[in-house]
Amino acid sequence: MxxxxxxxxxxxxxxxxxxxxxxxxxxxxxxxxxxxxxxxxxxxxxxxxxxxxxxxxxxxxxxxxxxxxxxxxxxxxxxxxxxxxxxxxxxxxxxxxxxxxxxxxxxxxxxxxxxxxxxxxxxxxxxxxxxxxxxxxxxxxxxxxxxxxxxxxxxxxxxxxxxxxxxxxxxxxxxxxxxxxxxxxxxxxxxxxxxxxxxTSLTTAALALALAGVRASLRASAALTCLLVDLLGADPQFLDPRLIAAYAHPGAAAVAADMRRTLAGASPSGQRALQEPYSIRCSPQLLGAAEDALRYVDGVVAADLRSVSDNPLFFPADDAVVHGGNFFGQPAAFAADVLAMVTAQLGNLVERQLDLLVDPTRNGGLPPMLAAGPGRQHGLQGVQLATTALVAEIRRAAVPAGMQSLPTNLHNQDVVPFGTQAALRAHEMAGLLRLLCGSLALGLRQAPHVGARRPTAPGCAAVLDALTEAVPPVDPDRPLDGDVRTAAEVIAAMTS
Structure with a gap:
C-alpha cells in the first residue's frame, strides 16, 4: 500500500x-x-x-x-x-x-x-x-x-x-x-x-467529475473575459452593480461581482464603440445563467452522493426487505443534460471571444490572427480552426440523453433514463471546454506581443503575467497543441 x-x-x-x-x-x-x-x-x-x-x-x-x-x-x-x-x-x-x-x-x-x-x-x-x-x-x-x-x-x-x-x-x-x-x-x-x-455509482461519479470540470471552465471564462475587456480597452460599465441588480438573477450578480473584482482599476481606452458585441456586453448574463444552472446540478450531485442506490434494501429495525427502484438514475440524467447545455453555451462564448480577438476589424487594429508577420506567419489561425471543430463537437454531443428511453430486458426495464450516457458525455464535453478556454487564453497571451496594450487592472495583469511566464509568444509559428493545454492549466490554476 x-x-x-x-x-x-x-x-x-x-x-x-x-x-x-x-x-x-x-x-x-x-x-x-x-x-x-x-x-x-x-x-x-x-x-x-x-x-x-x-x-x-x-x-x-x-x-x-x-x-x-x-x-x-x-x-x-x-x-x-x-x-x-x-x-x-x-x-x-x-x-x-x-x-x-x-x-x-x-x-x-x-x-x-x-x-x-x-x-x-x-x-x-x-x-x-x-x-x-x-x-x-x-x-x-x-x-x-x-x-x-x-x-x-x-x-x-x-x-x-x-x-x-x-x-x-x-x-x-x-x-x-x-x-x-x-x-x-x-x-x-x-x-x-x-x-x-x-x-448508479458510475453515473454519479462521471456527473460529479464533469461538474467540477465545467465549473472550473466557468471561472476561467469569467477571468478571460475580464482580460479581453482590459486588453481591448473596453468600458466595463456592462458590469455596473446597479445594472446587474436590476437584472435580478443571483448567478449574474455573483459572476459580475467576481468580474468587477478582477477588473478593479481598469481604465477604458475611450476608443471602443459605445456598446461591445454580446460576447462581451452580455457575458455576466450568460455566465450568470450558467452559474444558476450549475447550482441545480450541485444539488443533484449532493443528493446522489448521500443516496443508497441498490435493490432491494434491508431495514433490520423494521424487519423489512423492500424491493424498489433506487437504482434509477433519472436525476443524474436530467442534471447531465443541463450540464451539457451549459457547456455548449460556454463553448460558444469562448469561441466567439477568440474570433473577435483575431479579427482586425473588431480587435482595435491588431494584426489578423494575431500573427507577428501576417502572411509570413499565421499566428492563431490553426488554433481558431481547431476551436471551430471543438465547438461543433460539443454542439453535436449536447443532444439530451435523459429522455431517449428505449425498452429492454423483456420490457422489465420498459423505461430507462440513460443517465450513464448523459454523464459520460458531459464529462467528455467538459474536457473539450477546457481546451477552448486554453485556446482563448493563448490568444490573450499573444495579443500584447503584437500590439495590444498592457492590462490596466492589477487582477488582469496577474492573469496575463502567469500566461506569459508559462507560454512563449507565437513568433515564429510553431505547433500550438501543447501550448493550448498549458494555457488551460495556467488559467485553471489561477482561478481555482
Missing part, C-alpha cells in the same frame, strides 16, 4: 472533491460504527434467507426479466451467475479517474448497511483505494437503470482477480494487478455481487 494524507471517512457523506481526490491513492476509513451497521444488515439478510416464504431478489431468484425463476443454490455460484452474463460491455476503457470515483461512490452506498453485503466487501474496496489499482471498464453497456450493471460488473470481476486492470497506469491481468498491489481478491456471494453492480 501507498501512504497518503488524503482521507475519506465512509461515516459521512461524500463530496465532489472527494471524488476528484480518488483518482490517486486515498485512505478510506471504515470506522466501528460503519462496520457495525454493515454487519447488522448482513445478519438480517441471513435471517431472512432462512425463511422459505421471504424471497430476496438476486439472492434466491434470477435477475431482471428472469426474476420469476430460482437462482443457483450455492452462494458462490450465484455470484458467478450475477456477473458472468453482464460481461457484455464494448468500446475503449473508461478513464481511470471515473472508475475509481465510481467505486468510491459504491463503497459509500454499501457502507450505509442497507445492502446486506459482507463487511469484507467494504474493507476490500477501502484497501483498493490505498493503491493505484483501477479495474479496466468498457465505455459502453449501461442504460443507467437497475444500476450501471455492465460497467460495475467489470469492476467487480477485476476486484475478484478476473478480467483486466491497471496498476501504476499499466494494463495487465487483474489477478496480477491485485497481487502486485498487495490486495486480496474479493470473495463474493450472490448478494455481494448484485450489491456491487445494482447502483
Amino acid at each position: 501507498l501512504a497518503t494524507e488524503k482521507v475519506v471517512d465512509l461515516s459521512v457523506p461524500l463530496s465532489g472533491p472527494d471524488l476528484v481526490r480518488a483518482c490517486g491513492p486515498l485512505t478510506v476509513q471504515v470506522g466501528p460504527a460503519v462496520r457495525s451497521g454493515v454487519e447488522r444488515g448482513r445478519r438480517f439478510l441471513h435471517e431472512v434467507l432462512r425463511e422459505e416464504d421471504r424471497p430476496v431478489y438476486g439472492a434466491t431468484t434470477g435477475f431482471g426479466a428472469l426474476v420469476g425463476f430460482a437462482g443457483r443454490a450455492d452462494e458462490a455460484d450465484q455470484c458467478d451467475n450475477t456477473l458472468a452474463h453482464l460481461g457484455a460491455g464494448q468500446g475503449p476503457d473508461l478513464p481511470p479517474d471515473i472508475v475509481r470515483a465510481a467505486l468510491l461512490v459504491r463503497a459509500w452506498s454499501l457502507a450505509q448497511g442497507a445492502s446486506g453485503v459482507s463487511a469484507h466487501v467494504v474493507d476490500g474496496l477501502a484497501a483498493m483505494f490505498a493503491t493505484t489499482f483501477v479495474p479496466a471498464v468498457p465505455r459502453y453497456g449501461s442504460v443507467g437503470a437497475s444500476g450501471d450493471l455492465i460497467p460495475l460488473a467489470y469492476a467487480a470481476q477485476a476486484l475478484r482477480g478476473r478480467g483486466t486492470a491497471y496498476l501504476d497506469g499499466r494494463r495487465m491481468p487483474a489477478a496480477q494487478a491485485l497481487a502486485d498491489a498487495g490486495l486480496v481478491p474479493l470473495a463474493l456471494d450472490g448478494r455481494d455481487a448484485l450489491a456491487l453492480v445494482n447502483g
Whole structure:
C-alpha cells in the first residue's frame, strides 16, 4: 500500500472533491460504527434467507426479466451467475479517474448497511483505494437503470482477480494487478455481487467529475473575459452593480461581482464603440445563467452522493426487505443534460471571444490572427480552426440523453433514463471546454506581443503575467497543441 494524507471517512457523506481526490491513492476509513451497521444488515439478510416464504431478489431468484425463476443454490455460484452474463460491455476503457470515483461512490452506498453485503466487501474496496489499482471498464453497456450493471460488473470481476486492470497506469491481468498491489481478491456471494453492480455509482461519479470540470471552465471564462475587456480597452460599465441588480438573477450578480473584482482599476481606452458585441456586453448574463444552472446540478450531485442506490434494501429495525427502484438514475440524467447545455453555451462564448480577438476589424487594429508577420506567419489561425471543430463537437454531443428511453430486458426495464450516457458525455464535453478556454487564453497571451496594450487592472495583469511566464509568444509559428493545454492549466490554476 501507498501512504497518503488524503482521507475519506465512509461515516459521512461524500463530496465532489472527494471524488476528484480518488483518482490517486486515498485512505478510506471504515470506522466501528460503519462496520457495525454493515454487519447488522448482513445478519438480517441471513435471517431472512432462512425463511422459505421471504424471497430476496438476486439472492434466491434470477435477475431482471428472469426474476420469476430460482437462482443457483450455492452462494458462490450465484455470484458467478450475477456477473458472468453482464460481461457484455464494448468500446475503449473508461478513464481511470471515473472508475475509481465510481467505486468510491459504491463503497459509500454499501457502507450505509442497507445492502446486506459482507463487511469484507467494504474493507476490500477501502484497501483498493490505498493503491493505484483501477479495474479496466468498457465505455459502453449501461442504460443507467437497475444500476450501471455492465460497467460495475467489470469492476467487480477485476476486484475478484478476473478480467483486466491497471496498476501504476499499466494494463495487465487483474489477478496480477491485485497481487502486485498487495490486495486480496474479493470473495463474493450472490448478494455481494448484485450489491456491487445494482447502483448508479458510475453515473454519479462521471456527473460529479464533469461538474467540477465545467465549473472550473466557468471561472476561467469569467477571468478571460475580464482580460479581453482590459486588453481591448473596453468600458466595463456592462458590469455596473446597479445594472446587474436590476437584472435580478443571483448567478449574474455573483459572476459580475467576481468580474468587477478582477477588473478593479481598469481604465477604458475611450476608443471602443459605445456598446461591445454580446460576447462581451452580455457575458455576466450568460455566465450568470450558467452559474444558476450549475447550482441545480450541485444539488443533484449532493443528493446522489448521500443516496443508497441498490435493490432491494434491508431495514433490520423494521424487519423489512423492500424491493424498489433506487437504482434509477433519472436525476443524474436530467442534471447531465443541463450540464451539457451549459457547456455548449460556454463553448460558444469562448469561441466567439477568440474570433473577435483575431479579427482586425473588431480587435482595435491588431494584426489578423494575431500573427507577428501576417502572411509570413499565421499566428492563431490553426488554433481558431481547431476551436471551430471543438465547438461543433460539443454542439453535436449536447443532444439530451435523459429522455431517449428505449425498452429492454423483456420490457422489465420498459423505461430507462440513460443517465450513464448523459454523464459520460458531459464529462467528455467538459474536457473539450477546457481546451477552448486554453485556446482563448493563448490568444490573450499573444495579443500584447503584437500590439495590444498592457492590462490596466492589477487582477488582469496577474492573469496575463502567469500566461506569459508559462507560454512563449507565437513568433515564429510553431505547433500550438501543447501550448493550448498549458494555457488551460495556467488559467485553471489561477482561478481555482
